[in-house]
Amino acid sequence: MAKAIPKKGSRGRIGSRKSTRKIPKGVIHIQASFNNTIVTVTDVRGRVVSWSSAGTCGFRGTRRGTPFAAQTAAGNAIRAVVDQGMQRAEVMIKGPGLGRDAALRAIRRSGILLTFVRDVTPMPHNGCRPPKKRRV
């Protein structure tokens, strides 16, 4: 999973030299589950730049799954990245959940140019057996 690419100019240097990379184009991943929404901003290759979730925005418990929480999470994540100079982005949405539309709306409103909006919910071709039914 970790891409072991030797960095050219950092032999013997501790830590990354440029902690704030200037990336004009990135990918925004939104994982919207029923209980929470996590928004991660990465570059085109998938290396994470910043992330935020409804939980880190201060909501706890049932309020994490609400669309408003997703909206604030997306706003938080985008704000941290717009300062780094990101103009265009792709959006990848994963999972069912109320945070899907709300986060997309927040991203759109923040002024970032969107190229694609994709749904990448993982679908098994009848693979693992899911857990048993809840008897509530």
Added chain:
Amino acid sequence: MASSVLANFLSIFTPLKAPPQPSKAPPSNISLSTESSSKHKDAFAPMVASSNSSSSSSCSGDLMSVVCPSLAYANTLYFRSAYNVQVIVEDNEPEEKLLGRFRREVMKAGVIQECKRRRYFENKQEEKKRKHREAAKRNRRRRTPFRNPNDEKLEGVSKKREDDDDNWDMPSDSPLN
């Protein structure tokens, strides 16, 4: 970096896929998809709602069909991820329109329904029940296409049906009358 990855993939796969595709059908499929990808500026036509295995068109379709026609199908290699639904955003598209489009595509692909179904295990009974319900819904929708409730045509149709049910009279265009 992406181009080097692409070159690696090309070098791996070109000898394997050297025998050319004999049928004419696949290239025409690709030409259709590349055509639709080039018409990005049109409003709703190039809706690229793809199936699970991400066999939809993309902006790389032109490149791939030029470089190596047999690799033009391998969109997964270029995108590095399989997606269920893709919506290409045009410039200055109003927010609500984009959201509506995305939601419609997702509903058409049935992503959320599928997720909810796979959350918990369903035994054979449940599966049969669900399939029965789905089939009933589909048949009902096909049997009675959506009609305007306040349309007078509806009454006309029902009247005609009543007339047909009454079989005691000979039809007016019968030779015996």
